[in-house]
């Protein structure tokens with residue numbers, strides 16, 4: 264869609280004369296160059312950059328209240344979820360936003376006929392020369408080179424007029440730095456494991472960060488198990504947990520963005536996460552069906568945004584919206600990739616979506632994270648429960664890394680705690696891990712998981728404390744003040760704490776390519792919680808009620824429906840981490856689900 268040239272030229276003539284030059288404010292800044300990259304020369308003036316401006320959506324400031332209106336157990340509208348159309352219309356960018364940004368572009372010499380607006384209405388896009396871009400954003404563009412030789416254009420920071428900050432989410436290409444680096448060992452399909460309406464664990468494996476086999480979101484492998492030695496009696500759950508086989512059953516498979524179910528590459532790093540999630544969720548929700556969302560081709564993979572585009576046409580930015588440096592771009596520009604268009608809507612969101620992958624919050628910019636987080640709010644409004652694993656490295660991040668004074672990552676023996684995204688988004692339910700103490704009876708209280716993995720938990724550096732969690736977090740600080748200062752984590756008591764809930768994350772027997780082994784991780788906890796929510800939905804559907812949707816407000820208002828976990832910790836960054844205590848804590852959240860109590864509670868809610 265193109266703007267009417269005439270109208271805008273008239274507007275331009277008026278404003279150019281009158282407008283004082285606006286005062287610019289830094290909009291985004293990157294603190295460090297990601298590993299493997301080096302800055303090279305300034306970009307030549309003749310180069311053309313495809314610029315995209317992500318406009319802020321309308322009414323997002325009311326998003327939290329809208330969601331509480333349908334998700335808080337004391338709300339008269341509890342369970343009255345919205346249609347996709349109502350969500351799209353409510354949050355489209357306002358005309359005020361479009362006009363304000365267009366006026367700035369005009370005044371900066373970018374004429375209206377060069378600018379197009381995306382079909383989703385969320386983006387303005389235009390081509391600019393490097394000098395135009397540098398003048399527009401008060402920045403300098405450099406060519407960067409990855410050790411593989413891959414080039415990438417970026418700046419360290421950029422500025423926009425102060426009055427536009429509320430109208431612009433972010434602009435690309437600028438500071439974002441996740442260009443696709445093809446590497447043979449990273450060839451694999453992205454998967455989003457979601458627990459479906461039919462109940463489904465899903466996980467998203469982006470080609471790079473979120474699916475790299477060395478990252479923190481693979482489940483952790485323990486001993487191999489001889490099939491003859493497998494025991495499935497309940498009293499052995501402290502040694503091994505064994506699901507009932509679902510012989511010959513397969514998940515429903517939603518293939519998004521050229522995804523395939525790849526069977527060529529076998530091995531723990533390729534198949535363990537899927538096998539774990541499917542084996543447990545399919546067992547637990549049987550006879551409900553589980554849907555596997557598989558996202559992205561084998562070359563480029565996918566990000567969570569690609570998955571969200573596939574299930575929500577109103578979020579979809581395939582016509583120029585995804586951050587091309589962060590999200591996979593389809594048709595895939597890389598050789599051998601998927602040549603079709605990016606999927607934009609068309610795949611139904613299941614009522615529960617469980618994902619066992621994640622980023623470090625510090626991998627991404629706050630603007631990128633806020634935009635994605637708001638999409639989880641919209642899915643909650645539509646009655647979907649979104650679950651994310653809280654990570655397996657305690658207060659440290661993926662791979663055990665922590666944050667240095669200059670904002671880069673270290674080896675994990677010192678530094679700032681490194682929270683996980685999307686877990687810190689207040690509109691997702693973050694799932695931590697517990698264990699049964701070795702040698703203890705299975706009826707003994709569980710503890711925070713300290714076998715092989717440590718439950719991810721802590722406090723966000725990006726998202727503020729949501730009201731629904733406020734008294735839980737304040738109670739934690741009042742009754743059990745952690746022995747660390749602001750040099751370790753944001754201790755303002757004004758930021759989101761995670762996880763919200765937890766479940767056993769130890770000693771799961773999983774069959775991967777014909778070998779049985781023990782598996783550990785919040786990767787295991789999450790599909791189990793997803794399955795429990797799915798069973799609650801099933802019971803509600805049976806009496807004519809709707810799905811539970813966003814569960815956090817109900818959990819925090821009813822902590823008695825969970826088993827409080829009060830011992831164990833989540834060490835990391837050279838510290839003992841936080842400690843599980845009575846009440847909510849940033850190790851195990853409110854505790855593990857007490858299924859009979861949660862079911863009873865949800866059957867009484869409208």
Ligand SMILES: *[C@@H]1O[C@H](CO)[C@@H](O)[C@H](O)[C@H]1NC(C)=O
Pocket residue numbers: 294295296667668669670671673
């Ligand atoms: C940041 O600090 C670490 C040491 O803590 C150092 O190795 C690294 O080079 C620094 N990075 C930058 C971009 O200054």
Ligand SMILES: *[C@@H]1O[C@H](CO)[C@@H](O)[C@H](O)[C@H]1NC(C)=O
Pocket residue numbers: 313377378379388389390
């Ligand atoms: C930018 O230029 C490319 C290459 O000429 C073209 O395909 C694309 O449509 C242009 N984008 C806009 C927004 O004009």
Ligand SMILES: *[C@@H]1O[C@H](CO)[C@@H](O)[C@H](O)[C@H]1NC(C)=O
Pocket residue numbers: 726727749753754755757758
């Ligand atoms: C901690 O979070 C609060 C609330 O968002 C913010 O105002 C403060 O600047 C943060 N502190 C640090 C040290 O980043």
